[in-house]
Amino acid sequence: MNEREKSAETENVPCEICLKEIPRSEAKIEEAADYVLYFCGLDCYKQWLEEDKAKKQ
Numbered sequence: 001m002n003e004r005e006k007s008a009e010t011e012n013v014p015c016e017i018c019l020k021e022i023p024r025s026e027a028k029i030e031e032a033a034d035y036v037l038y039f040c041g042l043d044c045y046k047q048w049l050e051e052d053k054a055k056k057q
């Protein structure tokens with residue numbers, strides 16, 4: 001009956017850093033003005049923060 005809603009909840013998203021697929025509900029989500037990034041965990045999130053900082057220097 002609610003198959004579509006269920007699959008949306010358990011939709012997998014790729015981690016921005018290691019590209020591992022993770023359930024969206026478990027991902028760390030970083031929302032910016034016009035994009036959304038997903039991370040499998042804090043390690044990848046921190047790595048992205050460092051790279052983002054490096055880019056801006």
Ligand SMILES: [Zn+2]
Binds near residue numbers: 015016018020039044
């Ligand atoms: Zn990752």
